[in-house]
Amino acid sequence: MSGRTPSPTVVTGDRADVVVVGGGLGGVSAALSALKAGRSVILTEQFAWLGGQLTSQAVTLDEHTWIEQFGSTASYRDLRDGIRDYYRANYPLSAAARAERHLNPGAGLVSRLCAEPRVGVAVIEGMLAPFRSSGRLRILQPAVPVDAEVDGDHVVSVTVRRLDTGEAVTLRGDLFVDATETGELLPLTGTEYVVGSESRAETGEPSAPEVGDPQNVQALSWCFVVDHIDGEDHTIDRPADYDEWRAFQPDFWGAPMMSLTAPHPRTLEIVTRSFDPTIDDDPFAAVADQRADGGDHELWIFRRMLAKKVLQPGAIESDIVLVNWPMIDYIGGSIIDSEDAEKHLVAAKAQSRAMLYWLQTEAPRPDGGTGWPGLRLRPDVTGTDDGFAQAPYIRESRRIRAEYTVVEGDLSVEVRGNADPATYPDSVGVGMYRIDLHPSTGGDNYIDVASVPFEIPLGALIPVRMQNLLPAGKNVGTTHITNGAFRLHPVEWGIGEAVGWLAAFCLDRATDPRAVRNTPSLLEEFQSLLAANGVELHWPDVSGY
Template sequence: MHLGTGILVAGGGLGGVAAALAALRLGENVILTEESPWLGGQLTSQAVPPDENAWIETTGATSSYRRLRQEIRDHYRRFYPLTESARAAAALNPGGGRVSPLCHEPRAALAAIEGLLAPYVSAGRLTVLTGTELREVAADGDRITGVRLASATHGDVHVEASYYLDATELGDLLDLCGVEWVCGAESRDDTGEPHAVPGPPQPLDQQAFTWCFAMDYRHGEDWTVERPKDYDTWRAYTPAFWPGPLLSWTDVRPDTLAPRTHPLLREEESLTGGHAIDRWTYRRIRSTRTFEPAFAAGDVTLVNWPQNDYWLGPLIGVTDAERLHHLEASRQLSLSLLHWMQTEAPRHDGGTGYPELRPRGDLLGSPDELALRPYVRESRRIVGEFTVLETHIGAESRQGAGSELFPDSVGIGCYRIDLHPSTGSGEPRTYVDIACHPFQIPLGALIPVRAANLLPAAKNIATTHVTNGCYRMHPVEWNIGEAAGALAAHCLRTGHSPRAVRGTPALLADFQRLLSTRLGFELSWPERIRTKII
């Protein structure tokens, strides 16, 4: 099958969906591809409730991201039997989780995303190809001329587009088309970042990824999963930088590295009565307090914890066999954590094991206990016209003055510089958790140094290993993708190149005006927030 379009977006995660929506709103036709069965990436197929800034209900995101959040809430109001108080709450939080003011089931986000895209599919302006992988890229000098995709439904699909946006989880299009990219940890000598690695760059030093799963609690029932084949290995594993076995209620605080112990819960009734605390409530995606009593027998929580972070090998820069090994090992770790909780974990009420914990892969669109895809924190990153460094946003580097003001801002974001344990260089290394200021997204970080019609649209912009730790979160990835989609559409309409838009003050001002007035972007933080230390 041969297809032509204005814009091809490879990867249907949050950045890819936002890129497609922006381009469609600006009048372009789009083909959107995704490897998994679900669009939405970390919010759906990876099953991660949103990590967001403290001001997200009023500022700190594009208007379309706020609409996505509202559509998720409205989905619950339309279809779920909510309590009167939950239905009346403007900031409805179906799961009552502590990680965000909006914790919800992945299917609710999927429904919202499909609803946002539906008008354009109906109009024939958007083609969505799920179950579709990149295979080959054709190029002529600095321009991509076409891609070949492998679709589970359509077989070989050849696409020719004017612009190609990479929103894949690992930056696969960057690799296939041969543009300049980096991965892993840069050298402190090269970037000047206080928390970059000493000595030479370490491209295999990549953050842990996590195969998440959901579970509920069925009082008096036994849902113990079969003993995973690698259970003995993970049960005995004690990282050198950990206070004890990985499969334990004790881990470390990311910011101080001090040991901490958080049990699953403290009261039996908290699992059935919606009053859970500690690990159970952190990423809880369904709370019985939200729904009428007859609807839900208990809470559902999402397990994305230090105990199932996988850091024994990277996904980029290794052979296919090594990558597949690490993916399977990550699955085994998560299944082992589940089995350990069901059989050996110390209980809050004495004894060991919670056989009542039921895995809910059915809520995640999965044929087994785990999410459809692993939660990936780190991608290949373009070598861009401008690279965001720790010294631009880190509180220590900025000495409390607030983040760097970028004249080419195309959005804003806010999160701590949060680097999970990583594969290290030979040996895994522990957390790097750094205070920073609310920041802007510079257009220069979205423009490759050489490629003419390729743009990054996810976690693959020109950040460093360090600053990726805060530019990778849900609303920021959405903003990046939306900016990339808008830029591609704007360039098609005006005939200007992305490089010219950034490099010409009048053209840059015109594009920023488009973002803020037509698409509802926020390009700067209020001063009272920009200087906050997060």
């Protein structure tokens, strides 16, 4: 088959060239790149909003220091630019904010672009809109995968259940993409995978435990969004289990979790943060820089998604703030391959609800009093009835057993003995984040390892056996340890984008992903295709930045 791009194809019934299951950032970017390549796509998503951690999970972008200059794909920059343009077009920005080239609507310190989830939804929907209209994209939402048909090492179909109607829909395609938050297609299709922590003997990683544990995964968090109306009382009803959560204190925490005290993620020193919803900071004075400072010393500012002073006076009553802090990390158990998954989800949300009540009633104030009753949940911001995110923030997934698995020695500055970027001959993108693992369901404290900028190896996206199933999220070939560097927004988007282009490339040439990686001429051609479409394959010299 020639390398010529075929005429654009359309979705026919329940069949498309590429079926993407999961509409998080990886799923959206996989769909977009396959559509740009002329292919038809069916995209499914469990929740009401596309965008995953950015939208339904309500987590503001978490990015590396150089994101404004380099270190992402062109389409990820389109997403970021679209968010800024949305604020410029629709919000009454102050003159100072409108003059900001790199506008940060939330002026949060976790990222140089903190924004509300609904804006992310609007931009994503706009990016997909032309392909919906052309008939080349069909979206099934809300829907979850429940079954799959497999013939040997090929997926034939995936069946999803509509959560609104109960209808089962069987989807057929040539290539299937698992972009679910926890790798749901892997057990359904019999794809080999690993979950939880591997042993040090298996991976050779100095930060790995002596004994592996499939149920030892990073904490999930059920985030919520608040503002603060001084003089009003928005205190929720006291949770029935509040006393239980109020007393909960992991051995390594140094204080009850319902407090402002917790281990410092990088040093493990027990530190007490501040929290003041009335703080009158200058939103243009500080610039987020994850290399120098995690930014979480003042929690009100840390993950703020809309700063009152970025807008004209009187536009909003209060800053709007995301609560995604250590105190809501749920370590009671894993939801992956667990009969108690639903129980843990309920408990995770209960923990977050207890934290809100503690903030409203017991949190220390600068004036010596306790409690901030003016804290108000914002269901209009999260798109829910209760102000909590539509979905829990998932940090760790099942992971394919891949042709190549990224291990700590690939990324760790200490193990490598230098801070040069990690390179691979089969690079299909770039990423950067510290190896940052939150406390785990196995009782581990934070694991934080200084890491280098890295490339995304194609081998980490290819299962050891399956021929037409690709991962597009946290389910790639990493370990429990290196997942901590791969799990954030720009890397997930970059993985999905590479997978979408790969799916279309394979269909155009009647080949398969494994052959692309292992055939030098095909790999060179594919990497050229990526570069031509704005995918950075290598890092520049970052020593001067």
